[in-house]
Amino acid sequence: MTSQDILPLENNIEPMQVAEEKVYTASQWQLMWWRFKKHKIAVVSLIILILAYMIAMFADFVAPHNPARYTASLSYAPPMQVYLFDETEDGRIWFRPHVFGYTSERNTETYALDFVEDPEGKHPIRLFTRGDEYELWGLISTDIHLFGVEDLDTPLLLLGADQLGRDLLSRIIYGARVSLSIGLIGVVLSFFLGIFLGGISGYYGGIVDMIIQRTIEIIRSIPAIPLWLTLSAALPVDWSLTRRYFAITIILSLLGWIGIARVVRGKFLSLREEEFVLAAKLSGTNEIKIIFIHLVPSFFSDLIARLTLLIPNMILAETALSFLGLGLSDPVISWGVLLQSSQQISIVALYPWLMLPALAVIIVVLAFNFVGDGLRDAADPYTR
């Protein structure tokens, strides 16, 4: 584009207000941000995602309890009711969230534990309380938790307890650590592999293109779940469960780049004939630079959308595979592992709160999709 082309436009914007003029001087990233901000759901989703990852990073601090802390008398205890207001001794009502501890007794007819709130055991929920000790990132040893009750013998069960009387909320929070992070490396790997291989395939064409395309077709024909099964059987037995799963996600990502590669190739095929590529070539820019500086940014919006879909795919894959018993399993805490127990009809019928990890999965996956949607619109700020 030349400056002559732009000039007539400048005449047109003269009557416009100053604020709108900013649009024409703003950088691409600024434009993207403005555009993104307009997508309200995407913004909310982004905040949710940032929060979720913060919670995952500071799981030990945010979770009220050590996820392994069990209490036999609280086996399958339902979520505790939180009372927001309390009455002081002189009868004034003030805001002081609190719960009542449970007393449990085995029902002589059904043999299940019956839980009753203990009116004597009032426990205010406080911020920055002392609880189970932990080492944050293996460095800082402390026992301060974001919130909790002071009496450690009465665990705070905001989302109820599992069979061993462990706090479900704490377990969901710890589960976020594994579930939100385990697929990331795999996603990043397949993302770059896809751009690179798709890029050279589309850019050079010919024999390179043929080889890469045929390879993609072969890989496409391998069914994922049997492959996953085989891999979990073939990996060294003495590897820990997490390491094993990690290895599988990486191997799968080595196969997962094909979707992106196809898109990138298609774009390259059409874009490589554009004049700006010719211009770059003529001015002696090397090919890697042409691919990553000139070509890739021109369809970045598509890639962003793909990436934001790949991450929830990995989260869903973890959940689904662990649920089926092919991925992670106890004692690793992840959302999929927590959901394994909801395969039991007794749990669905009597202890439905144990299905809550599914809600966490839904929220995070939806948030990723909305953010992806917002980003796709925003990534190409010049289109309307």
Add this chain to the structure above:
Amino acid sequence: MRKIFVTLVTLLLLTIVATLVPAQDASVYTEAPMLAEMVAAGDLPPVEERLPNDPVVIPVEDAIGEYGGELVTWDTQFNTGACQLQNIRETSSYSFVYYNPRTTELEPNILTSWELSDDLQELTMTLRTGLHWSDGAPVTTEDVSFWWNDIQTYTDLFPTIDSAYTTVGDDGVAVPMEVIILDDLTFQFAFAHPNPGFVSNLSQNIYLSPKHYLSQFHPNYVDNSAELASDAGFDTWIDFFSTISESEIAQTNVDLPVLRAWVLESVDSSNTKVYVRNPYFWKVDEAGNQLPYVDYYERTVVESAEIGFARSLTGEFNLSLINLTDIPLAIAEQERGGFRVYLTPTNTAADGFAFAFNYTLQDAELSDVFNDIRFRQAISYSINRDEWNDLFHLGLGIPRQAIPGPDTSFYVDGIDQLYTQYDVELANQLLDEMGLVWQDGEDYRTLPSGAPFIIQTPIDERSTNKWEIMQQYWATIGVGLDFTPISPQLLREQLQTNEVAVGSWGGGGAGEFFAHSISPIRYVPPWHFPFLAQGGLLWSNWHTTGGAEGEVPPEIIQQLFQIVDEWTQQPFGSEDYISLGEQILTINAENLWWFGVVGYDPQAWIIGANLRNLPAEDTLVPTDICGSIGSYLPEQIWISQ
């Protein structure tokens, strides 16, 4: 007045005569309406001719029943667990002799008498007179001879003779028994060496096969056996014959004559099987009604146990076994589903969870610690068994060691409670005494070599949450546990290698009857079958190879081997059997090689609300004898309208 008196006396006499006469009458036996119809149509001989001269009379649990109805249960596709109710194998009900779990005595069944000679080498047995196969053919010693000569010792079918039928002398050579036919009903098993334990097997097996049917396909009797096999679509005659002669859970041949209460009628593509009453079944109730009461028995194949349970809740099945932890839901659904939940005591030494340390582990430092009784006591004291019972067994089990319990005839009072108290302080004191120092600020104790005391072991992935709790118990005494959950198949493989530090598996098979008649697996190293060794596999190898392989065990173990060997040679219930049994229990309990946490949990059932004649709820249903409820004779179950 006199007239009235005479009339009264006459009436009284008549009444007496009236009640006496039918007792001698041939029509004393009654049969199910569906069979009576067949008799009336001339398709079946009358019931008196079908029953043996002297049928087995069953004292029913509760009440004389009514005929009709259907028992419906479920099973999973690949379950071959022969000992489960779902398989209605009910071996105890039609085995050679009946083991009565109430009296712990053997009673006549297919055999009317069995006698072991004084030299303990000849077992003489007599078949019940007038017994018929389910197709009406008489049961004779021909069937015994066919079973032995044409099946068990026919090398195409059995290249080597099953060790159940051989005895081993001092020279270590296994000699097969001989089967001697004395007359139509009497025969003898002659062993080359004294074999008193064999009698117990009579309650688990039948040693005959329907010759009149199977000989039609056997090369010893027909020339075209290979042709028959290929016509039926089999590659080899061996496959063909094994398939058509299979009479247990895997039976698919509906024509095979059997001696069970129900005969296989149909098998569908999902392997769901329907059985119909055996018109020639040889048992009656006290009122002379031919058993079974129930017309049909159906075993539906479901996708998984969880689905089986879910469908049971709808009342679809009237007889199913469920997990103990599922009973709160089952009880809540009782009324809606039209069933009741039923709990029967069992004699499982340690339900689903027992373990032993590997006393012959190659890591000398660890195995030294494991072999110290103080370490084992400390581990036991660190376990809060009451809490465990609450967490995993709804508080319905009994906190105990994995030692045979009070239902054992040689039980020593309180011996299963040894070292079961929860006492972390005492445990720590014992480990301190051993010199395993626990430094301040450290998570675990230190081994003599200076390494932290952490035991690494694979575990069964199905019991991971139990091991998570166990890990926390051991942590309170400074013993680290680093476990890797693996599949049961993989664990099985690893347990055979002597490389696993903590061997764990379920804790069944400790009952005396199983121990004596099958294998004393829970009484000697490795405290299970060698292919599931819990600990001390090399000691066990030393013993089985006569000292050629393995590792020389300590004196106490050698002594234990000797006592158990001697015990298995004693006739069931004899004085020596009891006193040796007591010694076995005492040595095992005091040395605490094999650990249990909670045992004797009840078995939970879902039973149709109108099902009658099941054993009362407080009746012990042995879990280690094949047949489970079979030992309480399921042919007497009936459905009240």
